[in-house]
Amino acid sequence: MPVVFRYQGYRFFFFSNEGNPLEPCHIHVRKGGAVAKFWLEPEVKLAESYEMASSELRKLSQLIKQHEALIKEKWNVYFSQ
Template sequence: MPVVFRYEGYRFFFFSNEGDPLEPCHIHLRKGEAIAKFWTTPEIKLAESYGLSSTELRKLHRVVNDNKALIEEKWHEYFKI
């Protein structure tokens, strides 16, 4: 699992088998048992989450938004898409 960055104990990463060109760029995150997945294309949108409050999800949405360019750069670099 390539880790793109860490933020306040959250690990933002891709699964290494996700480079399907039919699936848009997205990022997973985990902190303990809490997990979430955000789409970054065409807009940042929560795909799924478990164990995170709405306050945490709003904060994490901002973190993904602030790092969108980095996430997409690393996605294309890693998956050669």
């Protein structure tokens, strides 16, 4: 599972078996037992979450927007191999 970056206990990552051309670029976020998935295309948008508060999800969405270029670059490099 490639980790793109970490922030205050959150881990932002891809699953190795993703990258299906039919599924757009996205990122998973985990902290303890709490998880979320965000689409990056066509825009940053929450796909699903478990055990995360709304305020946490808003903060994560902003963080993902700030790191969107890095996430997309890592996605393209990793899944083009």
